[in-house]
Amino acid sequence: MIAFTVRYELWSDGVTKKRWLKLPPGTKIDTTDPDHWVFPVGTKLWKEFSTPDMLRPFETRYLVKLPSGKWDMVGYAWQHEADVTIAAPGGLTDIHATKHDVPSTEQCHVCHDGVKDGAIGPSLYQLSKQQIDGKPALAELFARGLLDKKIDEIDPPGTGTVQDALGYLHANCGHCHNDAGLWATVVPMRLRLRASDTTPESTWIYSTTLGKKAKHVLPGGVDTIVVAGNPDVSQLYFRMAKRDLEQMPPLGTEDLDSKGLATVKAWILGLK
Numbered sequence: 225m226i227a228f229t230v231r232y233e234l235w236s237d238g239v240t241k242k243r244w245l246k247l248p249p250g251t252k253i254d255t256t257d258p259d260h261w262v263f264p265v266g267t268k269l270w271k272e273f274s275t276p277d278m279l280r281p282f283e284t285r286y287l288v289k290l291p292s293g294k295w296d297m298v299g300y301a302w303q304h305e306a307d308v309t310i311a312a313p314g315g316l317t318d319i320h321a322t323k324h325d326v327p328s329t330e331q332c333h334v335c336h337d338g339v340k341d342g343a344i345g346p347s348l349y350q351l352s353k354q355q356i357d358g359k360p361a362l363a364e365l366f367a368r369g370l371l372d373k374k375i376d377e378i379d380p381p382g383t384g385t386v387q388d389a390l391g392y393l394h395a396n397c398g399h400c401h402n403d404a405g406l407w408a409t410v411v412p413m414r415l416r417l418r419a420s421d422t423t424p425e426s427t428w429i430y431s432t433t434l435g436k437k438a439k440h441v442l443p444g445g446v447d448t449i450v451v452a453g454n455p456d457v458s459q460l461y462f463r464m465a466k467r468d469l470e471q472m473p474p475l476g477t478e479d480l481d482s483k484g485l486a487t488v489k490a491w492i493l494g495l496k
């Protein structure tokens with residue numbers, strides 16, 4: 225198993241996460257489309273959840289690509305007393321007296337089928353500037369024969385707050401709001417970065433949000449996705465700042481991400 229980290233983490237109410245990847249011997253990840261990597265049958269991935277005050281993890285999530293090309297997805301809750309985990313395909317709420325929920329298999333699919341091929345973290349932007357065993361992650365995966373070609377690291381376009389906001393939205397929203405997965409046709413807005421993005425203005429995050437009317441107008445009338453200089457009437461920010469049926473992301477979080485909100489707010493305030 226290869227332990228990996230992602231450059232921009234999905235906000236999960238502040239819990240600590242660890243991630244691992246394992247490919248079947250002799251297989252490689254197909255990166256022909258740099259924006260949508262395709263994984264070999266038999267690929268396995270794990271993500272483990274814990275809090276700093278707990279000695280052991282409380283949930284481990286598992287993805288495996290089946291011979292059919294579909295992914296099996298399930299969350300396992302740790303039973304600390306017996307040192308075993310129990311599969312929870314139906315999901316569990318508030319485990320180990322925390323607010324943490326194990327998502328149901330159906331909920332795993334809502335997020336993970338949003339990308340073209342099931343796995344979200346192992347990808348161009350997310351592995352850039354990360355390390356595997358102390359070496360640059362993308363180069364190391366290639367050196368171990370797990371990537372089909374050598375790939376250069378990439379940064380989200382822009383600098384400072386602009387770059388931070390683009391990375392944040394890519395990681396927290398782009399796995400649903402893109403052109404290839406389950407939600408590709410639900411709204412025209414796209415919040416995923418592409419390998420071909422060179423400037424902030426060339427990204428979908430600018431071209432499909434700035435001054436654009438939302439397909440879904442919320443009660444109260446916040447109808448524009450991003451209004452330059454005005455976060456409060458920008459539906460993108462407005463829905464990030466909610467935790468109810470209209471919240472974004474729609475699942476996987478009960479607490480506001482104050483740092484993420486501050487980043488996106490500063491970005492919108494700086495837009496002209």
Ligand code: HEC
Pocket residue numbers: 230232233234235243244269270271285286287297298299326327328329331332333335336342343344345346395396399473475476477
């Ligand atoms: C709210 C959306 C969401 C839900 C629900 C969700 N995931 Fe994920 N998952 C993500 C995102 C985004 C990443 C990558 C970013 C990260 O790890 O911080 C990820 C990462 C992972 C990883 C590490 C490999 C990878 O694809 O990056 C595994 C394994 C995983 N999830 C399994 C599951 C399983 C199993 C379930 C259901 C029990 C589940 N996830 C539910 C969004 C979600």
Ligand code: HEC
Pocket residue numbers: 334335338393396397398399400401407410411412413437438439440441449459460461463464470472473474475
């Ligand atoms: C699990 C998939 C998923 C994730 C993750 C997600 N969204 Fe959404 N989003 C949807 C779906 C489905 C809709 C359409 C239904 C609706 O409007 O509620 C939507 C609609 C929207 C809309 C309305 C667009 C329009 O034209 O009407 C905005 C704005 C939005 N999302 C912002 C975000 C932001 C910002 C994030 C990240 C912080 C995010 N979303 C993460 C699934 C997702």
